[in-house]
Amino acid sequence: MKLLSSILIPEPPVPWKAHKGYGRRSFNPLYKERECFQYHIRKQWDRLALIDPVMIEMIYYMPLPKGFSKKKKEKALLCEVYPDKRPDLDNLNKFLCDCLKGIVMQDDSQIVSLHSKKLYGENSFTLLRIFDLGHET
Numbered sequence: 373m374k375l376l377s378s379i380l381i382p383e384p385p386v387p388w389k390a391h392k393g394y395g396r397r398s399f400n401p402l403y404k405e406r407e408c409f410q411y412h413i414r415k416q417w418d419r420l421a422l423i424d425p426v427m428i429e430m431i432y433y434m435p436l437p438k439g440f441s442k443k444k445k446e447k448a449l450l451c452e453v454y455p456d457k458r459p460d461l462d463n464l465n466k467f468l469c470d471c472l473k474g475i476v477m478q479d480d481s482q483i484v485s486l487h488s489k490k491l492y493g494e495n496s497f498t499l500l501r502i503f504d505l506g507h508e509t
Contacts, residue, residue: 373427374504376419377476381412384496385432387459388466402467409471413500422477424506427485431500432464433493448492455490464488468498476502 386405434455436445447453465488469480477483484505 379416379500381498387463425484427503429501430488432490435496
């Protein structure tokens, strides 16, 4: 297992949403967000799209809720309190995998191992670590 790249996306994590409509009149509600995420990924990815199996680690830093007390904020920043509200982790993963398709890998079916977690942070952003599994023997 070889670490290929660490990618920092300095935008708040975005959950996947279904397309609205069908046929010619379909509407992608996350078009702008997807373009923004893909811009940051392209800027930090300096290779062609991978064809080998990959392992991806995704860490989502969620914003601290305004209703947290000072004590609870401190606990959240020390990873003693976790974000257990929406958005769901699987929807965050779906959106990010969709953004990686065609840039980091040819298809998201190449992901054979996915590790992800949500944490609280002072700033909200997403951190990706991409590992190549194709050259293992």
